[in-house]
Amino acid sequence: MSFSSLVQDLSMRDGNTPRRTRPGMAPSVSTFDDRASHISRAMSYASTAATSVSIAGDISSQLHGGYHHPLARSWQAERQLTKSMLIYPLFISDIDDDETLIPSLPGQYRWGINKLVPFLEPLVRKGLRSVILFGVPLAAGTKDALGTAADDPKGPVIQGIRVLRQRFPQLFITVDVCLCEYTSHGHCGILRDDGTLNNQLSVDRISDVSVAYAQAGAHCVAPSDMNDGRIRAIKLKLIEEGIAHKTLLMSYAAKFSGCLYGPFRDAAGSAPSFGDRKCYQLPPGGRGLARRAIVRDIGEGADIIMVKPASQYLDIISDAKELGRDLPVAAYHVSGEYAMVHAAAKAGVFDLKTMAFEVTEGILRAGASIVISYFTPEFLDWLDN
Ligand SMILES: NCc1[nH]cc(CCC(=O)O)c1CC(=O)O
Ligand SMILES: [Zn+2]
């Protein structure tokens, strides 16, 4: 059957089952790589167009009126960016008075524990609701094969949690949980002799560290290590310790390997000393693998699913929303994405603010309702105007 006769056939059927093919009533199946459903959806739109031309003449071709006014344009988006959707990444070092600009991450600093509160005060006043903390141990001899310093009670993260809880009672504190900042080899877990991750030892360690952060007062722990089974292990340990009811577990469920974490690794000093992370972070083309990881982490007790990076992985964000319909989806607009936007704006390719909004709106449109972004301080100003 030719395309046009199929369309005709469908539009005749349209007469019998009118509701099936009205605009907006197309079945919202979005099964991965389901070509048949894509084709039949295209057909049903084509048939709608064919019928409406004969019935309604030119009326349906007029769209501009629907978004002429700025307010009407804002109504076209399912979700508008608000301050409460934003989580701001913060690097806390073990030098108490540290205030070091990170060259590859424009405008971002490593803060010492003494500088944290003065830096955040104006941001909290402007409406900052949430931060995600990363510890950066700089003192010589702090790193070892087991990442012992990760949950050091005197270390920058646990100290940071305590200070922020005390000074900003309304601030929601998320803590990234990983070992790469604390291990001598820079990998995200404990290694076997052959240099691969020892999954069991790593998961045990990651869940101990998560519990330590939660006990120090973190509202949310976010394991980014990518070891298999960590979500279940953390959830069980939080239950065992009696803090599961007040600790949100956000999984970096779909975290892809690639070259977009470079500036972060500069900032955190967490680049691996040998090899790469390709055997635990997902391959960029691995959509099916990401879907399996998302389903798995939901099954293991994740409260929020995160996708990372964001702009190159909008299909994965949309998959996460589909697979985890009942969970909030977070997206991490990572260091390399942020640095790219800055570099292009500096080169005169586009206006920084316009692109920051465009990329963030894309992330929300794909299905996220939480965005981890280095642009957060700027958004707090921009969203007021
Ligand atoms: N595992 C730690 C971690 N947690 C978040 C990021 C990247 C965040 C960013 O690039 O902004 C990384 C780096 C990595 O996995 O190498
Ligand atoms: Zn790591």
Ligand SMILES: [Zn+2]
């Ligand atoms: Zn990691």
